[in-house]
Amino acid sequence: MGIHEDIQQGKLTKATLAQYLGDNPNILNELDSATGYPPLATAVTAGFSSEVEQLLTNGAKADALTRDGETALLLITRPKTFRNRPRIVQLLLDGMSADSVDATTAAHGNNTPLMFAVLNEDHESIRLLAKAGASLTVKNENGLTAKEMADRAADKTIALSLDPKKERAAFARLTSLVVSLLLYIVAWVNKAINGVARRLFELNPELNEAGIDKKINRDGTPETTEFVENVEAFVKGNPTLERFFKGNPSYIQDLAEKATALKADQTTPLGSQDLLPKTIKVTLHQQVIYCDDSSSMKRDGRWAAQATLVNKIAQITTRILPEGDGVALRFINQDVNDSSENLSLEQIGKIMTGMSWKKGGETEIGTCLKSKILDPLVYRKLQAKTLARPLLISVITDGMPSVENKGALVEAIKECGEKLQQAEYPRNSVKFMIGQIGTSEKAAKFLEGVGKDTNIADMVFVTTDQLDEKLSSFKENEGNLDRWLIETLFSPIMQTE
Incomplete structure (x- = not known):
């Protein structure tokens, strides 16, 4: 058995590679007689990123050519699917010269690695190649550039992946854009169904500047069916919106229907003219509720108050979300059975009913914030470029x-802001609302210090309200409770607008 066979079977260890190099120092440059591949190309096409890394570390040339003149980068970007592709692409790019990134052959239609990544709709490889300086203007045998191919792609977010800065900027505008669209739909439905005479811009003056009505309804006032089609076309033409709405037209309709129903609901002020935009903005954030289950929560009815508060937050933040979307729930000391990010109101209720404070539970609030929330819900998504x-x-x-x-x-919060910036996302892509239950003066002083820390002030809002006391004061007035809670949840968002 030779080096190529070991590589193909995933058996190339550090020790075996050292032995091969000891026997033949030039082995990394020799081509396999059957495939015409050097060892690196064999490792790349086998999909073993650890072997690729070993070979590169030991002197394999990242831009070495096969017998047919192909680079390993070209070989790995060509197939529709390929295991470990982004990781291997990154390893190859780290060791390649800039003039090799676009290397291709006539046998491949003069398609560059970036072009193949576009054709395969491989967002992460596209980002890596674009960052490495892959050409957007070189043409293939059909006279098309990578940019032109991206513009023609069915997935409109492909074009955004070519420009990381535009992609991050689009993410930063996401909430504002979705809110504008939803408020526009709500206002249009109210006008169409109820004959409301006032212009929709009275609901949100910013819409007038955005010209969203003209963008959606180019030919005047449409009928209902045409209006829905126009909205869907508008979303499909906007990559950021399409990604948020998951390419699912019914998702848009569900959001719009629920937002419209909320505006008509007289049992809560959440749909009122002043609160509806805030309710939508809060709801469009991925909600994460982080609870204290330390042993001190057994005192003064604190656990029961927290359970009521959690259920209420879940209730108001899921009012307009389509089926299948929800909130995440985490505890300092205990793990929930369902660690989903999209728990329904019913699931939240069941979890809170079955949970209680933990005997001997401590308050490692910062440590567990990182391990239970920031690592899985933020950092891993930043790394995978899936933070939507x-x-x-x-x-x-x-x-x-x-x-x-x-x-x-x-x-922990400071590190979160730094990691977001390093990934070229706005720091306020993650916001924190921090509140106290109970009467501990030491806790109040601690939280006051958190709120005043200038290193995290742009990401954090610490409410001065004692949450359980405020909850109790609204016991007889559900509407005022809804108003107070949505205003409180909106506060960290308002700070960044």
């Missing part, structure tokens, strides 16, 4: 940190 919605994390606690350093919470 901004997050609003509601932190509920009754005391100061225990076990961990008192600065751990601030440090």
Whole structure:
């Protein structure tokens, strides 16, 4: 068995590679007699990223050619699907010269690696290649550039992936754009069904500047069926909106129908003219509720108050969400059975009913924020480039940190902002609303310090309200409770507008 066979079977270890190199120092440049591939190309086409890394570390040339003149980069970007492709593309690009990134052959239609990535709708490989300087203007045998191919792609987000800065900027505008569209739909439906005479721009003056009505309804006022088609066409023409709405026309309709129904609901002020835009903006954030289950929560009815608050937050933040979307729920000490990001109101209720404070539970609020929320819901998505919605994390606690350093919470939030910036996302893509349950003066002083920390002030809102006390004061007035809660949840969003 030779080096190529070992590579193909995933058996090339550090020790075996050292042995091959000891026997033949030039082996990394020799082509396989059957395939015409050097060892690196064999490893690339086998899909073993660890072997690719080993070979590159030991001197394999990232831009070495096969017998037919192909680079390993060209070979891995060509197939429709390929395991570990983004990781291998990154490894190859790190070791390649700039003039090799676009290398191709006539046998491949003069399609560059970037062109193949576009054809395969491989967003991550597209981003990596674009960042490495892959050409957007070189043409294939059909006279098309990578940019032209991206513009023609059925998936309109492909063109955004070619320009990471535009993609990040589009993400930053996402909530505002979706809110404008939903408010426009709500106003149009109200006008069409109820004959409301006032212009929709009275509901949201910004829409007039955006010209969203002209963009959607180019030929005047349409009938209902045509209006829905126009909205769908508008979304399909906007890559950021299409990604948010998941390419699903019914998703848009469900959101619009529920937003319209909320506006007509007289049992809650959430659909009123002043609160509906805030309700929509809060709802369009991925909601994460982070609860304190330390042993001190057994006092003064704190656990029961927290459970009521959690259910109420879930209720108002899922009012307009389509079926299947919901909120995430996490605890400091305990893990929930369903760690989904999209728990329904019913699922939240069942979890809170079956949970209680943990005997001997500590308050490692910063440590667990990182491990249970930021790592899985933010950092992994930043790495995979799959962060599609901004997050609003509601932190509920009754005391100061225990076990961990008192600065751990601030440090965790600070690190989050830094990681977002490093990934070229706005720092406020993740926002925090922090509130206290209970009467601990030490806890109040600690949270006051968190709220005043200038390193995280743009990401954090610490409410001065004692949450359980406020909850109790609205016991006889559900409408005022809804108003207070949506205003509180909106506060960290308002700070960034």
